[in-house]
Amino acid sequence: MARVLEYHLPSDCSIAQALDLQRELTKLLRARTAVSVTLHADAVRKIDAVGVQVLYAFLQALAERKSQLQWMAPSERLCNAVRLLGMQQLLNLS
Numbered sequence: 001m002a003r004v005l006e007y008h009l010p011s012d013c014s015i016a017q018a019l020d021l022q023r024e025l026t027k028l029l030r031a032r033t034a035v036s037v038t039l040h041a042d043a044v045r046k047i048d049a050v051g052v053q054v055l056y057a058f059l060q061a062l063a064e065r066k067s068q069l070q071w072m073a074p075s076e077r078l079c080n081a082v083r084l085l086g087m088q089q090l091l092n093l094s
Contacts, residue, residue, distance in 0.1 A: 005031055006072075008040040013051035013078075021051065025058040035067055042073035047081045056090055 005028050013021055028037055039055075059069050074093055082093045 003031075004036045004038060006038045006040065009044050009078075011043045011045045013044055013047040013054070015048055015050040018050045018054050022054050022057075025054065029058070029061050029065070036070060037062060037067060038070045038072050040072045041078050042075055044075040044078040047078055049081075049085060052081055052085055052087060052091070056087065059091060 007024065007028055010017060010021065062069050069092065071093060079093055082088055082091050088094055
C-alpha cells in the first residue's frame with residue numbers, strides 16, 4: 001500500500017528557523033516507505049530565500065527517492081517568495 005506522509009509547515013520558514021525546518025523535513029525523508037509527501041503550507045507567513053532553498057533541497061531529495069511532493073493550500077507569502085526567486089517551476093508552485 002502506498003504511503004502518504006503529511007507535514008504542516010510552520011508559520012516562520014525564514015533563516016531563523018531554517019535548521020529546525022531542515023531537521024523536520026529530514027525526518028520525513030527517513031520514512032523510506034513514503035511514495036508521496038503532502039506539505040500543508042497555508043500557515044506560512046514568513047519565508048525568505050533560505051527557507052525556499054530548504055524546501056527545494058527537500059524536493060530534490062524526494063525526487064532522488066522516487067517520491068513526490070504535493071502542496072496543500074500554499075500561502076500567498078510562500079507563493080510570492082517562490083515567484084520572486086524565479087523558482088515556481090523548480091518547486092512545482094505556480
